[in-house]
Amino acid sequence: MLGQQKxxxxxxxxxxxxxxxQAYLFAGPEGVGRKKTAIEVAKALNCRDKEQIEPCDECPSCRKIDKNIHPDVHLIDFAWQAGLLEEKPEQQTQIKIDVIREIQREISLKRFEGNYKVFIIDQAEKMSQSAMNCLLKTLEEPPENSLLILVTTSQDMLTQTIISRCQIIKFNRLMDSVVHKILTEKFNLSTNLDRITKFANGSVAKASSEDFIEKTEFVNELWSGLKSKEDDTINLLELSKKISHDSEQTKEFINNLLILIEQDLVNESRFSKVAEFILSCKRALRYNVNLNLLTDVLLLKTQEIICR
Ligand SMILES: [Zn+2]
Known part of the structure; x- marks a missing residue:
């Protein structure tokens, strides 16, 4: 696993x-290998080749886990919940108590063929309050030879009682040198490496996604237009539409914009003012705001502050 030696x-x-x-919490940013490591642990515990610690990747058990069809290993995510509740995956916004009850039913059954029953809960921070309370019972008295792995990007959104019953394994931001390597090898990049590396924010998934370079160029151009006043209001409102498709996209844009602003303005007095304003826009994303309106204000007001 790249960059996660510890x-x-x-x-x-x-x-x-x-x-x-009996329970782990794999905490760390998106795209650094938390879920993959959880699957490797499930494989190692159930691998039929007992000669080594690492899973062999070849025995029937390893293969079934890789294909996500092993009867004792369960990857719980929104898709899984949608299947359980007979709903559409895109309708799922939180992990419900029904899912935890299903885990509890399943965990109490005899193992089918493996040594260990393993339940990997992805995006564990999305559990509802009642789901977390319900899971607590299992964490307090876990059955023998069973393992729960909670995977999360936001440990602080889990209750303290849940956290205290898990062993926490921290996954770090990938070191920038690893991201550098990916960018040069995958995209053949040689210029602007440092700047682009920052946009990846330590995430391999981000750095190797097909539209990564395109996105960083978009933010770069927008920022140049904004600070040089080349972009007039009409122009900015057009651009605003392109960054308000959904809140994830807007959040990513804001993060990238902040990186550029910090690079260019950190020693200037207007920096704190503009950064503060942009962060307040980011916080507004937590609420049910009109995204396009928010990005309109974001771009227009940012230009106003820096060109004052
Ligand atoms: Zn194996």
Missing amino acids: AVLSLQAQLRTNRIA
Whole structure:
């Protein structure tokens, strides 16, 4: 696992000495390998080749887990919940108590063929309050040979009681040098590497997505137009439409814009004012705001502050 030596070494040591916790919390940013590592742990625990700690990737058990069809290993996410509730995946906004009850039913059954029952809950921070309370019972008295792995980007959104019953494994932002390597190898980039690396924010998934370069160029151009006053109001309102398709997109744009503003203005007095304003726009995303209106204000007011 690229760039996550500490997390991986700690898990390997526990596997080697048979001191697996009954619940883990894999916490860290998007795209750094948390879910993949959780699956590797499930494979290692159930692998039929007992000669080594690392899973063999070839036995029937490893293969079934890779295909997500192993009867004792469950990857719980919105798609899984949608299947359980017979709803559409895009309708899922939080992990419901029904899912936790299903896990509890499943975890109490005899193992089908594996050594361990493993439940990986992706986006665990999306559990509803009642789901978290319900899960607590399982965390307090987990059955033998069962393992829960909660995967999260936002540990602070889980209740303290949940966190205290899990062993926390931290996944770090990938080091910029690793992202550098990906950018040069995948995109053949040689110029502006440092600036572009910053946009990836330590995430391999981000750095290697097909439209990554396109997105960074878009923000770069927009920022140039904004600060040079080349873009007039009509122009900015047009651009605003392009960054308000959904709140994730707007959030990503705001993060990227902040990176550029910090690079260009950090030593100037207008920096704190504009950064403060942009952060207040980002916070507004938590509420049910009209996105296009928000990005209109974001662009127009940012230009007003920096060109004053
Ligand atoms: Zn195997």
